[in-house]
Amino acid sequence: MKTHVIVFPGSNCDRDVAVAIQNIIGSSPEMVWHKDSTINQSDLIVVPGGFSYGDYLRCGAMASTSPIMKSVIENANKGVPVMGICNGFQILIESGLLQGALMRNSSLSFICRDIIIKPTNTKTIFTNKSTISKMPIAHNEGNYFANSNQIKEIEDNDQIAFQYCDENGDINAHSNPNGSINNIAGVFNKSKNVLGMMPHPERAAESIHGCDDGRNIFESLLS
Amino acid sequence: MLAKIHITLKKDVLDPQGSVIANSLKSLGFDNVNDVRQGKFIELEINSNNKEEAEKQCNDMCEKLLANLVIEDYSVEIEN
Numbered sequence: 509m510k511t512h513v514i515v516f517p518g519s520n521c522d523r524d525v526a527v528a529i530q531n532i533i534g535s536s537p538e539m540v541w542h543k544d545s546t547i548n549q550s551d552l553i554v555v556p557g558g559f560s561y562g563d564y565l566r567c568g569a570m571a572s573t574s575p576i577m578k579s580v581i582e583n584a585n586k587g588v589p590v591m592g593i594c595n596g597f598q599i600l601i602e603s604g605l606l607q608g609a610l611m612r613n614s615s616l617s618f619i620c621r622d623i624i625i626k627p628t629n630t631k632t633i634f635t636n637k638s639t640i641s642k643m644p645i646a647h648n649e650g651n652y653f654a655n656s657n658q659i660k661e662i663e664d665n666d667q668i669a670f671q672y673c674d675e676n677g678d679i680n681a682h683s684n685p686n687g688s689i690n691n692i693a694g695v696f697n698k699s700k701n702v703l704g705m706m707p708h709p710e711r712a713a714e715s716i717h718g719c720d721d722g723r724n725i726f727e728s729l730l731s
Numbered sequence: 732m733l734a735k736i737h738i739t740l741k742k743d744v745l746d747p748q749g750s751v752i753a754n755s756l757k758s759l760g761f762d763n764v765n766d767v768r769q770g771k772f773i774e775l776e777i778n779s780n781n782k783e784e785a786e787k788q789c790n791d792m793c794e795k796l797l798a799n800l801v802i803e804d805y806s807v808e809i810e811n
Binding site: 565566569573602607608609611612614615616653654655658687 | 743744745747748751796797799801802
């Protein structure tokens, strides 16, 4: 499998995700600088977490105009799997590959802690091995929003990837860390080859992390 | 020309920052404040002799980058 990880000024989860890809998928990813303009052939492109461009204007807004994003969009439109984690999710939204918006957490605080998510659609390349999983979130702007028409469209097309839930898998207000509408933690594009999610599977990918539930997302990509 | 651009959250989007600002104003004794909505103000100088053209360009900038139309509205004011 040929894999790529995009690196922006301010990315800080690029190495973590590269280690997870190496260990779980068994592919040594090519690290692609944001000023590069082409990714010729790929089986997986990851847009990692961090604080690209210092979160200026809106999180992900500046990075979405980087030269490499044209190629990421072209690849996504050709069906190449593209995954955005945390700031990577914000960048994919700003670039128009995913619907909705990520607003400031309803608590107005940066949240860094473990949460639990439940896959909403397990028939995709990213989630076919997914179960209820614990992994960390670390963000200030993860409050997913879309207006009622867009939410209906996303639901009707099975585009919700993950929802925040409690240990029993119940999706309720108590298990919603950031105010996301319908507890949404991650969404797909219409064709399900682009995934954006706020939680960090790469930070829960081996026993030394204290939890390796995040592995199932990378393992899904293998099957 | 000078363009003044206001970017505000859409009416149906919750604004927790605005609510906190409203509470703080009330605690300072401004009891008659009912609602606060916060946003962004961007001022940019633009090389153009045509006011209409400059406005059109600023609208384009808002739609492509400056505003997120899922959650935000914008307004553009051009000064000579």
